[in-house]
Amino acid sequence: xxxxxxxxxxxxxxxVIRLPLNPTPVLSATGKTLVxxxxxxxxxxxxxxxxxxxxxxxxAYIRRERR
Numbered sequence: 001x002x003x004x005x006x007x008x009x010x011x012x013x014x015x016v017i018r019l020p021l022n023p024t025p026v027l028s029a030t031g032k033t034l035v036x037x038x039x040x041x042x043x044x045x046x047x048x049x050x051x052x053x054x055x056x057x058x059x060a061y062i063r064r065e066r067r
Contacts, residue, residue: 001035001053004067005019005020006018006019006043006045006056006058007019007045007046008046008047008054009015009046009047010047010049010054014032015047015054015056016057017045017058019037019038019039019053019058020037021034021036021037022035022038025061025062026061027064028061031064032064033061033062033063033064034061034062034063034064035059035060035061036060036061036062036067037048037059037060038058038059038060039056039057040057041057041065042055042056043056043057
């Protein structure tokens with residue numbers, strides 16, 4: 001998979017994270033869920049706290065339908 005384009009900005013007292021959705025949900029490694037978006041591990045962002053870059057790791061998923 002290609003590296004996700006993770007974007008993070010600080011807006012007021014909130015960290016706002018943006019990353020692209022998968023065109024179609026992808027089966028997770030365990031097969032229990034369908035991943036709709038992922039940072040594919042921890043990614044350094046341009047957002048900063050106390051002069052240090054914020055690093056985020058995100059997995060967004062839906063439950064897989066049981067058959």
